[in-house]
Amino acid sequence: MKSLCLSHVKDIDGISSAALVRASTRSEFMLVDYDSLFDALENLPEGLEDLYVCDLGTDQSRFAAFVDILGRLSRTIRITYIDHHYLAPEDRAALKRLPIELVHNVGDCAGMLTYLHFKDSLPPEAAMVALYAAVTDYMDDSKKAKAIMQTYDRHMIMLESSLLSYALAKNGKDPEYPRMLVAKLAEMRLPHQIPGVVEEAIAQADVVARLIGRVKHEGKMLENVAYCETKQTSTGLVAKLLLGAFGAPVGVAFKRKAPERVEMSLRCTSKCEVHLGKTIGAIAAKHGGSGGGHARAAGCTVPASEMLKVIRELDQAVAA
Numbered sequence: 153m154k155s156l157c158l159s160h161v162k163d164i165d166g167i168s169s170a171a172l173v174r175a176s177t178r179s180e181f182m183l184v185d186y187d188s189l190f191d192a193l194e195n196l197p198e199g200l201e202d203l204y205v206c207d208l209g210t211d212q213s214r215f216a217a218f219v220d221i222l223g224r225l226s227r228t229i230r231i232t233y234i235d236h237h238y239l240a241p242e243d244r245a246a247l248k249r250l251p252i253e254l255v256h257n258v259g260d261c262a263g264m265l266t267y268l269h270f271k272d273s274l275p276p277e278a279a280m281v282a283l284y285a286a287v288t289d290y291m292d293d294s295k296k297a298k299a300i301m302q303t304y305d306r307h308m309i310m311l312e313s314s315l316l317s318y319a320l321a322k323n324g325k326d327p328e329y330p331r332m333l334v335a336k337l338a339e340m341r342l343p344h345q346i347p348g349v350v351e352e353a354i355a356q357a358d359v360v361a362r363l364i365g366r367v368k369h370e371g372k373m374l375e376n377v378a379y380c381e382t383k384q385t386s387t388g389l390v391a392k393l394l395l396g397a398f399g400a401p402v403g404v405a406f407k408r409k410a411p412e413r414v415e416m417s418l419r420c421t422s423k424c425e426v427h428l429g430k431t432i433g434a435i436a437a438k439h440g441g442s443g444g445g446h447a448r449a450a451g452c453t454v455p456a457s458e459m460l461k462v463i464r465e466l467d468q469a470v471a472a
């Protein structure tokens with residue numbers, strides 16, 4: 153293998169990025185998660201000449217190790233790193249010092265950055281693949297994405313993007329499914345023409361519709377926080393549905409993880425005035441757990457015995 157793309161397996165941004173790299177370079181591709189990224193980098197195939205890393209990053213604690221590996225690999229491999237996750241200025245500077253091609257911009261999704269980087273060697277339809285990434289990553293509001301969107305039927309792009317994201321949600325556990333999507337998108341197939349995608353997306357819409365009812369029935373409401381236990385793969389989705397089911401400013405979905413740990417996803421509306429990631433990070437740490445995230449989407453892991461205390465404390469913190 154001469155050329156390989158490592159991209160994010162979890163969402164359409166990563167899948168679109170891999171498809172665009174493949175369409176342009178004919179690279180092989182491997183879809184990984186933040187956790188399996190290091191493993192993949194340590195075990196690259198022999199004789200690799202080009203490596204593309206898309207929509208993948210690492211948290212602050214492992215950033216030095218990440219820069220280290222890239223530096224070591226760059227002695228023998230040409231590396232292009234395309235990402236849009238926030239980087240602290242010193243981390244960005246450390247990446248810039250490496251002899252790699254760094255394509256980094258927080259203003260666009262990875263799929264759009266990949267598209268712009270390879271534009272000259274891509275067919276015109278590749279712009280649609282970039283838009284699927286932008287729509288599903290909530291980054292279609294950027295200047296570049298808007299300009300491209302204007303040249304397509306917006307409803308068509310929304311439909312194709314939603315089909316992709318729902319079909320992936322239905323089949324995300326099967327590692328072959330995202331691989332199949334990358335291969336078909338790289339051939340510039342429209343999502344609705346990829347066998348099974350429409351059916352899988354509709355099946356997922358049924359799952360979500362049933363979940364809406366269930367969350368209402370099984371969830372509990374405190375003053376500000378609605379919470380619910382779930383066995384769903386996407387705890388984030390359940391947290392989001394709680395917001396609507398209870399008109400709550402904050403939704404918390406939790407899942408039991410053996411042994412004795414509970415994993416929580418948190419989502420909030422604009423009525424919540426605290427930074428969710430920072431707030432839950434501080435509360436979880438006090439209760440023997442850890443957590444963090446964005447202003448309106450966050451997560452944590454805490455001991456099962458502390459779960460209700462954490463949720464009640466969050467309820468108080470949101471009220472303050």
Ligand SMILES: [Mn+2]
Pocket residue numbers: 165166207236261262289
């Ligand atoms: Mn992304």
